[in-house]
Amino acid sequence: MGDLFSNLSLGFGVALSLQNLGLAFLGCLVGTLIGVLPGVGPIATIAMLLPITFGLDPTGALIMLAGIYYGAQYGGSTTAILVNIPGEATSVVTALDGHEMAKQGRAGVALGIAAIGSFFAGTVATLVIAALGAPLTGLALVFGPTEYFSLMVMGLVFAVVLARGSILKAIAMILVGVLLSTVGTDLETGEERMTFGLPFLADGIDFAVLAMGIFGIAEIMRNLDHTEHRDVVRQAIGRLLPNRDDFRQSYKPVLRGTFIGAILGILPGNGAVLGPFASYTLEKKIAKDPRRFGRGAIEGVAGPESANNAGAQTSFIPLLTLGIPPNAVMALMVGAMTIHGIIPGPQVMTKNPTLFWGMIASMWVGNLMLLVINLPMVGMWVRLLKVPYRLLFPAILMFCCIGIYSINSLPTDVMFIGLFGFVGYALIKFGFEPAPMLLGFVLGKLMEENLRRALIISRGSLETFIDHPISAGLLAVAAILLVIALLPSIRKGRDEVFTE
Amino acid sequence: MSALHEGSEPPRHRGPVRAPQSLAGGLLLVALAALALFLTRDLDQGTLNAMGPAMLPRWLAIGVGLSGLALLTAAFLKDGDLLERWSLRGPVFVIGAILAFALTIRGYSFGTFAIPGLGLLVAGPLAIILGGFATPEARLRDLVILALSLTPFCMVLFGDLLNLPIPVFPQAITGLFPADWSQKAVLRACAALMAAGAVVVYLATRNRRPGPVDVADHSGRI
Numbered sequence: 001m002g003d004l005f006s007n008l009s010l011g012f013g014v015a016l017s018l019q020n021l022g023l024a025f026l027g028c029l030v031g032t033l034i035g036v037l038p039g040v041g042p043i044a045t046i047a048m049l050l051p052i053t054f055g056l057d058p059t060g061a062l063i064m065l066a067g068i069y070y071g072a073q074y075g076g077s078t079t080a081i082l083v084n085i086p087g088e089a090t091s092v093v094t095a096l097d098g099h100e101m102a103k104q105g106r107a108g109v110a111l112g113i114a115a116i117g118s119f120f121a122g123t124v125a126t127l128v129i130a131a132l133g134a135p136l137t138g139l140a141l142v143f144g145p146t147e148y149f150s151l152m153v154m155g156l157v158f159a160v161v162l163a164r165g166s167i168l169k170a171i172a173m174i175l176v177g178v179l180l181s182t183v184g185t186d187l188e189t190g191e192e193r194m195t196f197g198l199p200f201l202a203d204g205i206d207f208a209v210l211a212m213g214i215f216g217i218a219e220i221m222r223n224l225d226h227t228e229h230r231d232v233v234r235q236a237i238g239r240l241l242p243n244r245d246d247f248r249q250s251y252k253p254v255l256r257g258t259f260i261g262a263i264l265g266i267l268p269g270n271g272a273v274l275g276p277f278a279s280y281t282l283e284k285k286i287a288k289d290p291r292r293f294g295r296g297a298i299e300g301v302a303g304p305e306s307a308n309n310a311g312a313q314t315s316f317i318p319l320l321t322l323g324i325p326p327n328a329v330m331a332l333m334v335g336a337m338t339i340h341g342i343i344p345g346p347q348v349m350t351k352n353p354t355l356f357w358g359m360i361a362s363m364w365v366g367n368l369m370l371l372v373i374n375l376p377m378v379g380m381w382v383r384l385l386k387v388p389y390r391l392l393f394p395a396i397l398m399f400c401c402i403g404i405y406s407i408n409s410l411p412t413d414v415m416f417i418g419l420f421g422f423v424g425y426a427l428i429k430f431g432f433e434p435a436p437m438l439l440g441f442v443l444g445k446l447m448e449e450n451l452r453r454a455l456i457i458s459r460g461s462l463e464t465f466i467d468h469p470i471s472a473g474l475l476a477v478a479a480i481l482l483v484i485a486l487l488p489s490i491r492k493g494r495d496e497v498f499t500e
Numbered sequence: 501m502s503a504l505h506e507g508s509e510p511p512r513h514r515g516p517v518r519a520p521q522s523l524a525g526g527l528l529l530v531a532l533a534a535l536a537l538f539l540t541r542d543l544d545q546g547t548l549n550a551m552g553p554a555m556l557p558r559w560l561a562i563g564v565g566l567s568g569l570a571l572l573t574a575a576f577l578k579d580g581d582l583l584e585r586w587s588l589r590g591p592v593f594v595i596g597a598i599l600a601f602a603l604t605i606r607g608y609s610f611g612t613f614a615i616p617g618l619g620l621l622v623a624g625p626l627a628i629i630l631g632g633f634a635t636p637e638a639r640l641r642d643l644v645i646l647a648l649s650l651t652p653f654c655m656v657l658f659g660d661l662l663n664l665p666i667p668v669f670p671q672a673i674t675g676l677f678p679a680d681w682s683q684k685a686v687l688r689a690c691a692a693l694m695a696a697g698a699v700v701v702y703l704a705t706r707n708r709r710p711g712p713v714d715v716a717d718h719s720g721r722i
Contacts, residue, residue: 052662168574172529172567179536179560186553193553194539217594224590224634391642394632395650397594401601401627402620402654406664414602418595425591429584430525452551460549 007357008130014358015365020063023056024362027064028369031071032078034399036381037392038085039223042072044216046332047208048399050339051406058340059355063362065336069329070366073312074118074374077305078381081110090308093276097293097300108238110301111378113250115371116242117302118309121258122367125313128262129320129360133349136321140346143322145453146464150471150478152324152443152450155268157478159436161485162273170436173427177440178447180205188452200412207335209404209413210441211328213420214427214434216400220393221425237382240375246298253283253303261307265314268326272311273435276304313363319344320356324446328435331442339407519580522571529568536561590634597631606667619667620659621690624651641705648698652691659687 014020030052034045049068053061073090080091081098094114101110143151156174163170183194184204195201242250260282261275283303284293293300316333318326323345325331337344342352349356374381404413424434458464466472517523536557546552574580602608604626607617625647632643659668668687677686 051658051664055663168567168570169525172525172564172571175560175563175567176529176532179532179557179564182557182560188551189544189553191543191553193543193557194536196539217598220634221590221594224594225585225587388637390632390635390637390639391646393634394597394628394643394646397597397631398601398624398627398650398654401598401605401623402658402666405602405605406658406666409606409665411602411606411608414598414605418598418602421598422591422595426528429586430528431521431581432525448556451556455548455551460547462548 003134004130007134007353008361010353011130011357011359011361014059014354015063015361020060020358020362021365023060023064024067024365025369025373027067028071028074028366029373031068032075032370032374032377032381033071033384035072035075036078036384037075037396038079038083038385038389039219039393040072040396041076041215041219042069043211043328043332044219044400045072045075046329046336047212047216048403050208050332050336051403053336054339054406058337058342059358061336061340062333062342062355062359063366065333066359066363067366067369069312069333070122070309070363070370073309074115074370075381077114077118077308078111078374078378079385081114081301082107082382083385090273090276090311093280093304094301094308096280097295097297100294100296101298101301104296105238106296108240108378109242109246109298111237112240112375113242113246113298113302114305115374117250117254117257117306119367119371120254121261121306121308121310122313123364124258125262125265125310126360126364126367128314129317129363130357132266132317133321133356133360136317137346137349140322142470144468145450145457146468146471147474148322148324149447149450149454150465150468150474151268151322152447154474154478154481155324155326155443156436156440157481158267159439161481163433163436165431165433167485169432173432173434173437174440177437177442178444180210180437181441181444182448187449200410204445205416205441206408206413207331207442208407209416210420211332211438212400212404213417214424214438215328216396217417217421218424218428218434220397221421222428223389223393237378240378242298250298250302253279253299254306256282257303257306257308258310261310262314264307265311265326266317268318268324272308272315272327275307275311279303279307309367316363320348321346325442328438328442331438334442516576519575519578520583521581522578523575524583526568526571526573526575529564529571531568533561533565533568536564589636593634594631597627597634600630601627616670616672617667619669620651620655621669621673621694624654641701645698645702648694648701652694652698655687655691655694660684660691 015024030049031045034040034048035042040048046065046068050065053064056064076091077094077098079085080095081102084095084099098110098114101107160167160170160174163173181204183201185192185195185202192202257275257279260279261272264275264278265272280293280300280303283297283299284290287293287297287299312329315326315330318324319330319333323343325334325344334344342348342355400417401414404417405411407413427434427437454464455462464471465475540554540557540561543554543557544552545554545558601623603615604618605620605623608615625644628647628650629640629643632638632646655668658664658666669690673690674681674683674686677689681689
């Protein structure tokens with residue numbers, strides 16, 4: 001316990017320096033500014049804003065990136081509440097009751113409780129990370145390549161189970177993602193694979209390029225298909241601070257949401273996505289009058305928003321302790337860390353404690369910033385949301401181009417976001433969900449490396465994955481999950497959760 | 501250019517295909533798998549003990565292909581979704597804008613034919629105006645104003661304040677300014693000129709707002 005506090009105070013010493021406070025503030029601000037744009041989720045936001053952190057020292061850059069991430073998350077919720085356009089899967093749930101509240105002239109309260117719930121969840125999640133960081137890093141030492149491989153298999157199975165729509169399509173997307181990650185030079189033999197002989201493919205496909213194409217550009221193309229009917233709330237935003245009644249109704253959902261979100265966020269395979277859904281379903285189940293949900297129930301905003309933010313934050317845990325990015329946003333963080341010369345994993349904490357604890361402390365600072373800057377600035381976000389899409393998307397397009405060009409200074413990267421944008425658009429049209437593909441891509445390289453090592457150690461015997469107890473356990477969990485997801489009765493329930 | 505090319509929306513016919521979306525998805529996966537298998541045909545698969553470069557891609561491709569086949573089969577057995585409507589206009593203009601940006605930002609040469617590096621000064625407005633036409637509601641006047649105001653903002657932000665290694669203006673342009681001006685000074689001057697251009701266009705065309713969609717650009721530059 002004493003360790004925890006000395007570590008946290010070390011962290012706050014770093015995070016509360018004037019420069020880092022400023023960076024956290026700036027990150028939250030620009031993150032919200034971009035994240036609030038309809039159709040721009042956290043992934044596209046981070047990929048777009050990644051270059052602005054290049055000139056900073058690693059600690060400052062990561063603090064700013066974390067700020068951008070939280071800002072983008074909160075910006076997405078703002079859009080969901082005010083315009084009913086969720087920027088990403090996790091704010092879909094917020095839109096249900098949040099937008100109804102906005103229509104009733106309670107947009108301010110919805111935004112306020114979202115911010116307060118998120119802040120509370122963020123505070124708890126920060127403590128969870130600080131408490132679990134050290135022991136989980138110890139766990140990483142027990143993990144050999146065999147265990148790592150099985151853990152990632154489990155993560156991918158999670159992603160399949162959590163994906164919307166057909167399970168077969170989700171599996172196909174995962175496989176395509178891993179396949180894409182094998183493009184480029186083979187690390188072991190140095191042979192080029194599937195590069196068409198093109199020199200810029202020799203290093204493989206850049207993750208930021210793939211993510212920007214699939215989530216930024218494809219989203220623009222998809223939005224252009226629908227003629228625009230954005231109903232920005234016309235009612236007054238109303239008071240921002242929830243009153244006593246609102247608090248009484250929402251403090252329990254916030255607590256439960258935080259708990260659910262924090263636990264699901266730790267799971268590899270984008271468990272954080274499930275948090276808001278789970279929280280919403282739970283609140284609806286235990287509510288005295290479930291009919292209020294979907295008609296502006298404050299619990300339907302407070303719970304999922306807390307779960308969302310708790311999950312967003314605890315999903316740093318697999319990355320910081322095991323070096324495995326559990327979702328696409330964390331994969332972008334890996335990219336950002338690598339650019340600054342940090343290889344994410346258990347060694348970060350021991351080798352670079354100021355960075356590790358500084359970043360954790362800055363998570364809390366970032367959440368506080370959100371509370372402080374967002375509530376007074378709601379009016380500005382509303383005005384931004386009234387800009388018609390025909391003017392917004394060319395601007396987004398140019399920012400995407402500049403952002404991606406600045407990462408590697410390669411015009412071919414810019415061309416590739418166009419290509420991947422079209423691929424993403426086609427995938428959406430064919431009913432595939434791109435998120436599992438991205439996760440497959442993220443984990444692909446690590447999986448191949450660990451598979452190869454595990455097989456070398458076991459002299460080519462696949463039994464090694466069952467002989468190691470931890471690995472066998474992880475694989476068993478994966479198998480059970482898959483079987484459960486395929487059972488007809490559960491499948492129906494799963495579909496219901498997602499269509500709600 | 502304004503014609504909207506609608507994709508095919510097949511009528512629900514009672515043919516053997518019961519889920520056109522799955523059929524298309526399946527074909528896509530099978531094609532992808534075939535491509536991957538073709539590209540890795542010369543690579544060594546190795547053994548489990550010493551995995552070759554082709555081991556994982558090949559098995560993944562087989563997996564993708566099998567999923568594709570399963571989807572194809574399902575398309576004939578189970579009723580499913582129709583293919584969604586495709587529009588060509590959006591993707592064509594968006595990709596066109598991205599390509600225009602990529603080709604002009606630093607210059608690009610295809611053998612004998614070369615595009616000079618024009619920097620953000622040209623690539624930015626090009627991407628905005630070309631991309632803007634991806635929607636049928638596009639208005640040239642608004643896009644020109646947007647381009648002329650957003651580009652200088654980005655030039656100052658990325659080139660001046662953040663010092664990102666992004667080409668901002670064509671080198672030829674420095675000849676137009678006094679020789680002792682630094683790169684940054686030229687950048688700021690360009691940005692100021694563009695912003696002024698945006699104001700001029702805005703004021704000059706203000707009265708015509710409800711007028712025809714394609715208001716002429718009076719500033720003389722795009």
